[in-house]
Amino acid sequence: MTERTTCVIAGGGPAGMVLGLLLARAGVDVTVLEKHADFLRDFRGDTVHPSTMDLLDELGLGEKFAALPQSTLTEIAFPVGTDDQVTIGDLRRLRVRHPYIAITPQWDLLTLLAQSAEAEPTFTLRMRTEVTGLLREAGRISGVRYRTEDGDTGEIRADLTVACDGRHSTVRRESGLRPREFPVPIDAWWFRLPRDPGDETSTLTPRMHNRRFAIVIPREGYYQIAYIAKKGEDPALRAGVDGRRQASRHPAEPPAPLAPRRSAVPRRRRARDVPARRSRNQSRGAGRRGSGDVAGRATAARRCRHADAGAGARQTVAAHRRRPAVAASAAPAGGRAGRRSGPSTRRTSRAGDAVR
Numbered sequence: 616m617t618e619r620t621t622c623v624i625a626g627g628g629p630a631g632m633v634l635g636l637l638l639a640r641a642g643v644d645v646t647v648l649e650k651h652a653d654f655l656r657d658f659r660g661d662t663v664h665p666s667t668m669d670l671l672d673e674l675g676l677g678e679k680f681a682a683l684p685q686s687t688l689t690e691i692a693f694p695v696g697t698d699d700q701v702t703i704g705d706l707r708r709l710r711v712r713h714p715y716i717a718i719t720p721q722w723d724l725l726t727l728l729a730q731s732a733e734a735e736p737t738f739t740l741r742m743r744t745e746v747t748g749l750l751r752e753a754g755r756i757s758g759v760r761y762r763t764e765d766g767d768t769g770e771i772r773a774d775l776t777v778a779c780d781g782r783h784s785t786v787r788r789e790s791g792l793r794p795r796e797f798p799v800p801i802d803a804w805w806f807r808l809p810r811d812p813g814d815e816t817s818t819l820t821p822r823m824h825n826r827r828f829a830i831v832i833p834r835e836g837y838y839q840i841a842y843i844a845k846k847g848e849d850p851a852l853r854a855g856v857d858g859r860r861q862a863s864r865h866p867a868e869p870p871a872p873l874a875p876r877r878s879a880v881p882r883r884r885r886a887r888d889v890p891a892r893r894s895r896n897q898s899r900g901a902g903r904r905g906s907g908d909v910a911g912r913a914t915a916a917r918r919c920r921h922a923d924a925g926a927g928a929r930q931t932v933a934a935h936r937r938r939p940a941v942a943a944s945a946a947p948a949g950g951r952a953g954r955r956s957g958p959s960t961r962r963t964s965r966a967g968d969a970v971r
């Protein structure tokens with residue numbers, strides 16, 4: 616069956632949905648094809664930046680966006696020693712309408728865009744519909760071939776075909792475009808940990824020690840952790856997580872207690888105080904080897920415990936999210952997130968454990 620529209624867009628991510636909305640508002644017949652049944656992708660595009668919020672204002676969606684569940688980041692601070700931190704970026708000083716980063720799940724933003732676009736009579740969104748190839752006529756691309764989740768196939772002819780189908784784009788490949796690729800030496804391991812309701816939520820806290828690096832992002836009800844691993848470490852990390860899960864299902868002995876709680880976000884300090892305090896903290900840290908030390912804690916077993924803790928956090932988060940949480944996911948930096956679901960353990964851990 617061949618259908619017809621003016622513009623067909625492959626992919627209902629942020630690019631496809633915003634383009635579809637803009638074209639529909641301009642009165643253009645537009646069809647967006649999205650291969651997934653929903654927008655539920657964890658951790659993707661969750662930090663929404665000031666310029667993006669300006670764009671949402673311009674689209675008349677600012678108020679609706681502000682009403683979505685979200686937390687706001689106003690500072691970036693590096694920890695110093697075990698209990699202190701130095702603020703290196705204060706977004707509140709920016710002279711912009713929204714001097715903060717809003718953290719909101721991408722699926723909520725995409726749902727908002729989809730609902731706004733669907734209010735336009737010329738907009739069509741077809742979920743569960745994957746673009747499988749391109750149509751060509753007289754040497755030009757004239758539409759797409761698609762397959763639905765039920766296995767039905769069809770064609771849509773269009774004056775304009777747009778590739779918004781992400782970094783493994785079928786449309787790009789089929790049209791013969793070749794991306795330039797650059798080697799990336801790291802992977803980002805994303806997972807979540809529980810946080811106390813009283814923990815501070817306005818600060819993005821990178822953690823680094825002994826050439827290990829992680830970022831702690833406070834979210835509604837949990838911490839989102841990006842652990843930066845060397846390229847090639849992923850199989851060992853996964854093996855550690857799997858081994859730990861196995862052990863928690865069939866415990867030969869009671870699991871070792873977790874390190875005592877320390878706040879993921881240390882108390883606030885000012886930059887000018889650092890040198891004196893830093894030396895004091897160094898010696899304090901040396902006396903407590905392992906308790907404030909990323910490297911000391913970066914064994915596979917330790918990481919595995921943290922990933923299990925992420926599974927525990929799932930129970931917290933599930934209460935106000937429509938999908939189960941990700942226990943651990945590895946993604947090439949800036950790239951694809953592999954998803955894994957984990958066991959429902961009740962283990963609790965702290966962000967401070969994960970990254971120190």
Ligand SMILES: Cc1cc2nc3c(=O)[nH]c(=O)nc-3n(C[C@H](O)[C@H](O)[C@H](O)COP(=O)(O)OP(=O)(O)OC[C@H]3O[C@@H](n4cnc5c(N)ncnc54)[C@H](O)[C@@H]3O)c2cc1C
Nearest residue numbers: 626627628629630649650659660661662745746780781950
């Ligand atoms: C782990 C991770 C974390 C990130 N965190 C942030 C962040 O905090 N803040 C931020 O601003 N950015 C973040 N990004 C980047 C951000 O997610 C991307 O820049 C953004 O999603 C790109 O939008 P897009 O619409 O071009 O592509 P995508 O978001 O990749 O959307 C492509 C869409 O096309 C669909 N699709 C793919 N193939 C087909 C097909 N053949 N037919 C039909 N549909 C198809 C996919 O299902 C998807 O919905 C993150 C990315 C990753 C991977």
